Amino acid sequence: MRRILTAIAAFAIFMTLPGISAFAQTRDEKAEAKLRAKAEKIHKSVITLDTHNDISTRNFTLERNYTQDLDTQVNLPKMRKGGLDVSWMIVYTGQGPLTEAGYAAAYKNAIDKFDAIHRLTEKIAPDQIGLALTSNDVRRLVKEGKLVAMIGVENGYPIGTDLSRIKEFADRGARYMSLAHNGHSQLADSNTGEADGVWLNNGLSDLGKKAIAEMNKWGIMIDLSHPSKQSNLQAIALSKAPVIASHSGARALCDHSRNLDDEQLEAIRKNGGVVQAVAFRSYVNKEKSTLRSAKQAEIMKELAAKEGFTQLSRAEIMKMPEATARHISRKCRPFARRTRPSSASVSRTSLRM
C-alpha cells in the first residue's frame, strides 16, 4: 500500500505571473504549457489517490448518491473527469465527551459511515467503483477500469475504550485511522491543545499506545493529521509500520497547529512514511484565510440586517437538538454561499478539515 502512496503525490500548482513584456509573456506561456503537458503525462500514467475525502451519508442513498454529479468536491463523474483513481472516503466523528454515552453515539456515527461506503461499492454502483482492502485490490480494480474506494477513519474516538473495535474496523475495511481530531480524545491529544496549552494525555494515553500496537497488528495505518506534535512523535516512535499524514501541510510554510513542523517531517521521513498535502486555505495561508473569514463575517452581518435574521454562534447551534441544528444550517447555507468570493462550489463537509 505504501508503494502506491509513494507513487502518487504529484501536485502541480500553476501560477500566471504578470509578464513585463509581450515577449516574456509568450515565453512564460510556453513554459507553462510544457510544464502542464509534463504534469498531465505523469497524472495519466500513475494510479492517483486522494487520501482524504469527507462524506455525508445523505449522499449515499439509492435516490441521491455519488453516481450523480452532486455539488460535492468528489463523486464518480468528477473522479472520471479529473482522472482520480482512488478516493479514500472518510469515517469521520467529531470529538465529543469522553463518556460511555459519548462513545456509544460516536460508534453509531462511525458504523453509519462504514455502511454508507459499503452501500456505494456493493449496492449502488458496484459496476463502477469497488472497495479496495489491499494495494493489489487497487491495481486489480484499476485494471478492470473501475474507480476505487478505500476507507480512512478520522478520529479514533468511536472505538471508545474497547480495543477489539480496532480489528472490527479493520474487518469493516478501515486501512488508516487518526487517534484524535480537533479536541483531545481518550487515545491522544489534539493539535488544538496549542490554543490554550491544556493537554489531557501529554501525547498518547496508555490506551492510545495500546491502540498503536493493535493498528499495526491488523493493518491499519496510523494517520498523523490532527493529533498534537507530542502524540505524533510518540506514535512514530511506537509504530512498527510506516505512518501517514493523510491531509497535512508544512508548518515552516504556514504556522498553523494542524501543520507538521520540520521535526515531525524528519521523523516521518526516517520512519518511511508519507505526507499527503492538503489545500485547505487556513493551512496554506493563515493570514490570508483570517482576513477572508473576517470579511465573510462582515458580509454575513450585513446580510442578517438586510434580510432580518438573527445570527447564532456555532456554540449556540451545537447545544440545540440535532434535527433543529441541521434545519438551521440548511437554511443558513444559501446565505453562507453569498459571503464567498466566487460561485465555485465548495463541499460543505470540506469546511472542517
Ligand SMILES: [Zn+2]
Ligand atoms: Zn481533517
